[in-house]
Amino acid sequence: MKFTVFAAATAALCALATTSVAEPQAEVLHWWTSGGEAKSVAVLQQEFKDNGGTWTDMPVAGGGGDAAMTALRARVLSGNAPAAVQLKGPAIQEWYEEGVLSDISAVAEENGWADVLPAAIAEHMKCEGTWCAAPVNVHRVDWIWANAQVLADNGIEMPTTWEEFNAAADKLQAAGITPLAHGGQAWQDATVFETVVLGLGGPEFFHKALVELDPEALGSDTMKAVFDQMRKMRGYVDANFSGRDWNLATAMVMNGEAAFQIMGDWAKGEFLAAGKTPGEDFLCASTPGEGYLYNVDSFAMFDVDGADKEEGQALLAKLIVGPSFQKVFNLNKGSIPVRTDVSLDEFDMCAHTSSEEMAASSESGSLLPSYAHGMALRGAQSGAITDVVTAHFNSDMSSDDAVEMLVNAVAAVQ
Numbered sequence: 001m002k003f004t005v006f007a008a009a010t011a012a013l014c015a016l017a018t019t020s021v022a023e024p025q026a027e028v029l030h031w032w033t034s035g036g037e038a039k040s041v042a043v044l045q046q047e048f049k050d051n052g053g054t055w056t057d058m059p060v061a062g063g064g065g066d067a068a069m070t071a072l073r074a075r076v077l078s079g080n081a082p083a084a085v086q087l088k089g090p091a092i093q094e095w096y097e098e099g100v101l102s103d104i105s106a107v108a109e110e111n112g113w114a115d116v117l118p119a120a121i122a123e124h125m126k127c128e129g130t131w132c133a134a135p136v137n138v139h140r141v142d143w144i145w146a147n148a149q150v151l152a153d154n155g156i157e158m159p160t161t162w163e164e165f166n167a168a169a170d171k172l173q174a175a176g177i178t179p180l181a182h183g184g185q186a187w188q189d190a191t192v193f194e195t196v197v198l199g200l201g202g203p204e205f206f207h208k209a210l211v212e213l214d215p216e217a218l219g220s221d222t223m224k225a226v227f228d229q230m231r232k233m234r235g236y237v238d239a240n241f242s243g244r245d246w247n248l249a250t251a252m253v254m255n256g257e258a259a260f261q262i263m264g265d266w267a268k269g270e271f272l273a274a275g276k277t278p279g280e281d282f283l284c285a286s287t288p289g290e291g292y293l294y295n296v297d298s299f300a301m302f303d304v305d306g307a308d309k310e311e312g313q314a315l316l317a318k319l320i321v322g323p324s325f326q327k328v329f330n331l332n333k334g335s336i337p338v339r340t341d342v343s344l345d346e347f348d349m350c351a352h353t354s355s356e357e358m359a360a361s362s363e364s365g366s367l368l369p370s371y372a373h374g375m376a377l378r379g380a381q382s383g384a385i386t387d388v389v390t391a392h393f394n395s396d397m398s399s400d401d402a403v404e405m406l407v408n409a410v411a412a413v414q
């Protein structure tokens with residue numbers, strides 16, 4: 001780890017006003033390429049530029065970041081890692097174990113991160129006690145979005161149970177409307193699946209099955225009921241769902257072609273970027289059931305040579321957790337600030353719901369890491385689960401077979 005050099009770079013940054021130092025540079029790998037995402041990342045680019053930085057953009061399209069992670073692996077293997085990388089959950093520690101991450105403790109300490117970040121989230125940003133990532137936001141995953149007009153026209157309320165969801169979906173389908181806008185990509189199947197696990201099984205079951213990987217929970221009747229519900233969901237998507245990007249599914253809800261989408265609140269970023277108003281044009285509610293699935297975007301800094309690059313990393317880390325970026329970025333992105341001291345006055349009703357329910361879940365022990373978005377498990381483990389979820393969703397596999405396959409797939413990666 002390059003602690004000494006990094007600390008020196010940070011010190012140099014502080015002296016930026018008076019001393020002449022190398023110009024901060026950063027090549028930034030991320031997967032924020034949809035309308036709402038691009039608008040959000042532009043906020044960071046602008047702040048970086050305003051603070052004297054030169055940003056080299058390395059966007060890798062593909063929701064959920066699978067393609068970005070493949071690109072990252074190739075860059076690191078060729079000995080040419082980007083300076084800053086959008087990275088999340090245990091993947092941060094996995095890369096740290098490879099010995100390729102920079103220690104950003106000097107920036108974290110100087111800017112008092114420990115005082116402004118929730119302890120549970122700060123833990124995700126640490127590697128063997130040092131700070132190795134800078135958190136951007138808190139995205140909630142267990143959301144259901146709806147077209148307000150379509151629901152009103154069909155006399156449907158936002159569902160509060162999965163039975164209500166199924167009843168609403170049946171009614172919509174009979175009226176010729178696609179009940180569920182969905183993109184058939186493995187990570188989107190996993191996103192829907194984990195909300196059903198939480199909703200039907202409850203927070204404790206979710207933890208046992210998708211955090212502890214308890215074989216009993218994975219092979220239980222409750223998990224069979226989850227796959228039964230997934231089979232129903234498969235019947236509620238349109239014929240062209242295969243391979244569709246998540247933001248195109250969001251567009252289907254916007255234009256009334258579909259009624260609902262189950263997706264994290266980056267979907268809200270799309271609605272907002274299209275000028276839609278929550279509560280009027282679109283509705284947001286947590287998916288049926290108790291609990292809160294969190295997904296924290298963050299950036300890790302990879303070891304790079306050169307004072308300009310190290311200064312760029314230090315500047316970027318500082319800006320990401322800074323209060324101004326936290327507010328403006330998250331207003332665009334659909335998420336809420338990760339800092340506890342940023343006012344939510346300018347945020348909308350969905351963000352307020354997210355913040356309140358996050359606090360309540362934290363109190364009641366039902367604040368849980370999203371498995372589908374890489375917050376709960378190591379890559380091989382979450383990959384094994386997602387393979388089963390996708391195989392089931394895209395075939396006529398029975399729930400019994402799916403559960404058996406799930407238990408075996410997880411056992412093979414333990």
Ligand code: BGC
Nearest residue numbers: 062063064065266295297373
């Ligand atoms: C990321 C979001 C992103 C979404 C869709 C999630 O895993 O956390 O920031 O908008 O994927 O690409």
